[in-house]
Amino acid sequence: MRGLTPPYYPARLLEQMALIGWFSLPVVGLTAIFTGAALAQQTFTAGSRFNATSTVPAIVVLGIVRELGPVLVGLMVAGRVSSAMAAELGTMRVTEQLDAMATLRTDPYRYLIAPRIFAALITMPILVLIANVIGIFGGYLLSVYKLDFNAVGYLKTSRHFLQGTDLLMALIKSAVFGFFIALMGCYHGFKTSGGAAGVGRSTTNAVVSTFILILLSNLIITVIAFG
Amino acid sequence: MSKIVLEDVAKTFSENKVLDGVTLTVEPGESVAIIGQSGSGKSVTLQCILGLIRPDRGSIRVDGTEMVGIRGRELDLMRAKFGMLFQGSALFDSLPVWRNVTFALTQGRVTSARRMRKVAEENLERVGLDRTILELKPSELSGGMQKRVALARAIAPRPEIIFFDEPTTGLDPIRADVINDLIVSLTEDAGITALTITHDMASARKIAHRVAMLYQGKIIWRGPRDRLYDSGNPYVDQFVQGRAEGPIR
Numbered sequence: 001m002r003g004l005t006p007p008y009y010p011a012r013l014l015e016q017m018a019l020i021g022w023f024s025l026p027v028v029g030l031t032a033i034f035t036g037a038a039l040a041q042q043t044f045t046a047g048s049r050f051n052a053t054s055t056v057p058a059i060v061v062l063g064i065v066r067e068l069g070p071v072l073v074g075l076m077v078a079g080r081v082s083s084a085m086a087a088e089l090g091t092m093r094v095t096e097q098l099d100a101m102a103t104l105r106t107d108p109y110r111y112l113i114a115p116r117i118f119a120a121l122i123t124m125p126i127l128v129l130i131a132n133v134i135g136i137f138g139g140y141l142l143s144v145y146k147l148d149f150n151a152v153g154y155l156k157t158s159r160h161f162l163q164g165t166d167l168l169m170a171l172i173k174s175a176v177f178g179f180f181i182a183l184m185g186c187y188h189g190f191k192t193s194g195g196a197a198g199v200g201r202s203t204t205n206a207v208v209s210t211f212i213l214i215l216l217s218n219l220i221i222t223v224i225a226f227g
Numbered sequence: 228m229s230k231i232v233l234e235d236v237a238k239t240f241s242e243n244k245v246l247d248g249v250t251l252t253v254e255p256g257e258s259v260a261i262i263g264q265s266g267s268g269k270s271v272t273l274q275c276i277l278g279l280i281r282p283d284r285g286s287i288r289v290d291g292t293e294m295v296g297i298r299g300r301e302l303d304l305m306r307a308k309f310g311m312l313f314q315g316s317a318l319f320d321s322l323p324v325w326r327n328v329t330f331a332l333t334q335g336r337v338t339s340a341r342r343m344r345k346v347a348e349e350n351l352e353r354v355g356l357d358r359t360i361l362e363l364k365p366s367e368l369s370g371g372m373q374k375r376v377a378l379a380r381a382i383a384p385r386p387e388i389i390f391f392d393e394p395t396t397g398l399d400p401i402r403a404d405v406i407n408d409l410i411v412s413l414t415e416d417a418g419i420t421a422l423t424i425t426h427d428m429a430s431a432r433k434i435a436h437r438v439a440m441l442y443q444g445k446i447i448w449r450g451p452r453d454r455l456y457d458s459g460n461p462y463v464d465q466f467v468q469g470r471a472e473g474p475i476r
Contacts, residue, residue, distance in 0.1 A: 011337055091320075099279050100317035104331040104380070105306050111335050 002107065003114025012115035019084075020116075020182075021123030024077050025130070031076050032069065032131035036138025039063050044147050056149065057157035060139035065166045069132040071218050074177035077120075077127065078210040082185035085116060086206035089189025090199040098190070113190075117182040124178030125171045132170060165225075173221055180213040228291055230255045230388060230420045231276065236285035237444070238271055245271045246282065247444030258414050258421040260435035260452075262428070262466065264475065267441045269424035270314075273390045276422075277309060278302050289388070310381035310419075314393040316373040318365035324351070324376055325361040331384040350379040354409055371402040375409070382413060389414065391423040395430045407433045428467050431455065440466065442475070 040060050047053040089112060092098050101108045136158060143149040188206040192198045231253040238246040245268040253259045261269050274280040276287055278294055287294040289305060297305065310331075318327050325347035326333070333343060348358045354375040365373055374394070381389055391410060395403035407430050414421045414434070425431050431438055432452050439449040440463050448460040455467055465473030 007334065007336075009335065012335075095315050096313045096317040097319055099274070099277075100311070100313055101319075101330075101335075102279060103277055103306060103309060103311045104334075104384075105303055106330065106334045 002109045003117060005110075007110060009111055009115050012111065013119055016115045016119035017123050020077065020081050020119050020178075021127055024080055024123075024127060027076050027080060028073050028127050028131050029134050031072050032064070032135035033138035033141075035068050035072055036060060036064055036135035036140075037142040039068065039135075040139035040142045040147070044143070053147075054157075056139070056143055056147070057154045058161040060143075061136055061158040061162050062166065064135035064139070065132050065162060065170050067218075067222070069135055070128050070170050070173040070177060071214065073124070073128050073131045073174065074181065074214040074218075075211060077124065078177075078181045078184075078214060079207060081120070082181050082188075082206040082210040083203045085182065085185025086189040086192070086202045087199055089186060090192030090202040093190060093192040094195055094198060108190075113182075113186045116186055117179065120178035120182035121175055122178075124174040124181070128170055128174035129167075132167075169221070169225055173218060176217050176221065177214045180217065181210050184210040184213065228255075229253065229288075230257070230290065231422065232286070232288045233272070233276070234286040234288075236272070236275055236282045236287060238268070238275060238280065238282045244444055246275070248285070249441070249444070249446055251439055251446055251449070253420055253422055255420055256418045257437065258423070258435045260423045260425055260431040260438045261441050261446075262426060262431055262438060263424075263441035264426070264466070268444050269441055270392060272441070273311070273392060273422065273424060277306065277311065277390070307384065308387045309390065310384065310386035310388070311390040312374070312377050312381045312392060312394055314396055316365070316370075316377035318373055318377055318380070320365055323362050323364055324368070327365065327376060328379045328383050330380060346383065347379070350383045351376070353382065353413070354379045355405070371398055371405070374398065374402075374406055378406070378409060378413070382417075382419075385417075386419065388420045388422070391421065391425070391434075393425055393427075394423060394434075395425065395427045400429075403427065403430065404433075406430075410434045426466075428455070 040056055043056045043059045044053050047055050098108050101111065140154055143154055144151045184206045188202040192202040229252045233249050233251045236246050236249040249272060261272065263269050271280060275282045276294060278297065282295060289308065292305060294305060325344045328347035328350050329343040332346065344361055347361060351357065356372065356375055360368065368376065394406050394410060398406060411434055413419065423434055432455060435452050437449065438452050438455050439446050442462055448458055448463045450458060458464060461474050465475050
C-alpha cells in the first residue's frame with residue numbers, strides 16, 4: 001500500500017515496463033506462435049476422428065485467448081522476470097544496498113517494489129494481447145499452409161467465435177498474473193538472507209511460487225467465469 | 228546534551244541474544260569506536276540506532292529524540308542527521324558513481340543532472356577522487372575506490388553523525404590507512420560525530436577518541452583510545468593482542 005503514496009518514480013516505472021514488457025516480446029512471441037500452430041495441428045488431428053476438423057479456428061482462438069495465451073505468457077514472463085527481480089533485489093539485500101537506500105532516506109518499497117508491480121500490471125495485459133494475436137496467427141499459418149484451410153474462411157470463423165468477454169477474461173487474468181509475477185519476485189528478493197546461496201534459493205522460490213499462483217488463480221478465474 | 232544515548236538496548240533473533248542491555252553515550256563531535264568479535268552485535272547496534280531494526284527493549288535517543296518506535300516522516304527527519312559507510316560499501320550497482328554520491332539529495336531521481344554531477348565531483352574531491360570516475364559503474368572501481376565513493380555518498384548530504392561499519396575491512400594496510408586519514412579529517416574538520424565498529428585495532432586507535440568493547444551483547448569495557456592496550460580488562464587484552472588463549476572462547 002505504501003507504493004500508492006508519494007513519492008512516485010515515473011522514470012523507474014518506464015524502465016521496469018521496458019524490462020518486463022519490451023524485452024519479453026521475443027520469448028512471448030515465439031511461445032505464442034509455436035503454441036498456436038501446435039494447437040491447430042492437435043485440434044485438426046483429434047477433430048478428424050469425428051469429422052469435426054472445422055472446429056480448428058474456433059478452438060484455436062478460444063484456447064489461445066482464454067487459456068493458453070495468458071497462462072503461457074504468465075509462465076514465460078515469470079521465468080524471465082520473477083527470477084530476475086528476486087536475484088537483483090536479493091543481491092541488494094545481502095550486499096546491504098537496501099539498508100543503504102533506507103539510510104539515504106529513500107523508501108525501498110516505493111523506489112524498488114511499487115514501480116515493478118505497476119509495470120507488471122500495465123505490461124502483462126499488453127503482452128497477452130500481442131501473444132493472442134501471434135498465437136492465432138500461428139494457428140492460421142499452420143491451418144492454411146499445411147492443413148489446407150481457406151484463409152478468409154478461417155479468419156471469419158475465428159472472428160465469429162471470439163467474444164468481448166473472452167478478451168476481458170484474458171486481460172483480467174494477465175493483470176492478476178502480472179501482479180503475482182512482480183509481487184513474488186520482490187517478496188522473495190526482499191526476504192533474502194544467507195549470501196549467494198540465499199539469492200539462489202530466493203530466485204527458485206520466486207519462480208516456483210509464481211508458477212503455482214498463476215496456475216491456481218487461472219483455475220479460480222476460469223471456474224468463476226464459467227462455473 | 229549527548230548526541231547519541233543507548234540505554235539497556237536488547238535484541239534477540241530467534242534464540243540468539245545478540246544485544247543484552249547495551250548502554251553507551253556519544254557526545255557531540257566525539258568519535259567512538261566499538262570493538263568486538265564478529266557476531267558480537269556491533270552491526271546490529273548501528274542498525275538499531277538507524278531504525279533499521281527495532282530493539283526488543285531499551286531506549287535509543289539521538290539529540291534527545293527517542294528513535295525506538297518512530298516511523299514515517301519522523302524517522303525520515305531523524306535519518307537526515309545520519310550518514311553511513313557500509314562494510315561492503317553497498318553502492319548501487321545499477322547507478323553510475325555520480326548518482327550514487329548524490330542519491331540522498333535526489334532520493335533516486337534523475338533531477339538537475341548537471342548540478343548533481345557538480346555536487347558529486349565536490350564530494351569525490353573531499354575523499355581524494357576526481358571527476359574521471361563520475362560516469363563509471365561501481366563494479367568498474369577497485370575495492371579502495373568503492374570505499375571512498377561510499378564515503379563521498381555518506382558525507383554528501385552533510386550529516387551530523389556518521390557511522391562507519393568496518394571501514395578498513397578488505398583493504399590492504401596502506402589503503403586502510405588512507406581511509407583512516409580521510410575519516411579523521413572528515414570528522415575533525417566538519418565536527419561530525421562518529422561511531423565506528425571495527426576489529427582493526429590500528430584503525431580504532433587512529434580514528435576514535437574513545438573505545439568501547441562489545442562482548443556477548445554487553446559493553447564490557449569503555450575508555451580512551453590510549454588505554455586500549457593498557458585496559459586492565461582480560462577480555463580487551465586478549466582481543467587487542469589477538470591471542471587465541473584467554474577468557475574469550
